[in-house]
Amino acid sequence: xxxxxxxxxxxxxxxxxxxxxxxxxxxxxxxxxxxxxxxxxxxxxxxxxxxxxxxxxxxxxxxxxxxxxxxxxxxxxxxxxxxxxxxxxxxxxxxxxxxxxxxxxxxxxxxxxxxxxxxxxxxxxxxxxxxxxxxxxxxxxxxxxxxxxxxxxxxxxx
Numbered sequence: 169x170x171x172x173x174x175x176x177x178x179x180x181x182x183x184x185x186x187x188x189x190x191x192x193x194x195x196x197x198x199x200x201x202x203x204x205x206x207x208x209x210x211x212x213x214x215x216x217x218x219x220x221x222x223x224x225x226x227x228x229x230x231x232x233x234x235x236x237x238x239x240x241x242x243x244x245x246x247x248x249x250x251x252x253x254x255x256x257x258x259x260x261x262x263x264x265x266x267x268x269x270x271x272x273x274x275x276x277x278x279x280x281x282x283x284x285x286x287x288x289x290x291x292x293x294x295x296x297x298x299x300x301x302x303x304x305x306x307x308x309x310x311x312x313x314x315x316x317x318x319x320x321x322x323x324x325x326x
Contacts, residue, residue, distance in 0.1 A: 169311045170253055170282060171206070176322040179278070180248035184240040186217065194219035199236050202251040230261035238265050241272060249278045249325065256284030260291035273298065278325045 174181055183202040188195060189211060197217040200209045217232050218224045237259070241250065250272060260266060272279065273295075283292055285305070296303060306314060 169306060169315050170251070170280065172315060173280075173318055173322055174202070174249070174251065176319045177249055177278075177325055178323075179325055180245070181251060182241070182244045182248050183251035183253075184237055185251065185253045192219075199233075199240070201240055202253070224258075226258060226261055229258045230263075233259055234262035234265045237262070238268060241265075241268055247277065249280065249322075250275075252279075252281045254282035254284055255292065255295070257286060257289050257292075260289050266291050269295075273301075278322075 170185070181203040184199050185202050186197060186199050187209070188197050192211075196211065196219050198209070198211055198215050199217055200215060215236065217236060218229050241252065244250065252269065255269070269281075279301075281295065283295055286292060304314065304318075
């Protein structure tokens with residue numbers, strides 16, 4: 169739904185999108201600039217975060233994630249939408265990255281963050297506790313309806 173929703177804005181898109189390759193034997197996880205069209209997304213070593221995120225060494229993943237994700241949300245031009253898809257347990261271990269995310273949240277611009285539905289992770293709990301943001305729980309059952317509700321909002325972002 170996120171990719172479809174982003175087609176509704178006329179603003180530049182910044183940030184990142186992660187993608188798990190369920191077809192690879194090791195379930196490789198990749199990161200891409202959010203503005204990169206699907207057809208241009210390659211599965212290369214340069215953008216590979218690791219394999220089977222649930223079994224990978226957490227510190228190694230956090231270091232690799234910070235190396236690849238931090239530049240995608242740093243020194244962004246004014247204007248535009250910032251996308252971070254998705255933030256979970258592993259990403260929350262990347263200290264420099266989490267600090268940057270909290271800095272970004274003080275900016276006056278549209279921000280979309282997909283947060284893993286996992287409780288008890290301090291960074292994720294902090295993001296969910298922020299009252300200045302609209303929190304929307306997306307499920308398979310509601311995602312089509314939510315798109316219809318959110319598309320006009322995204323179209324009106326300035």
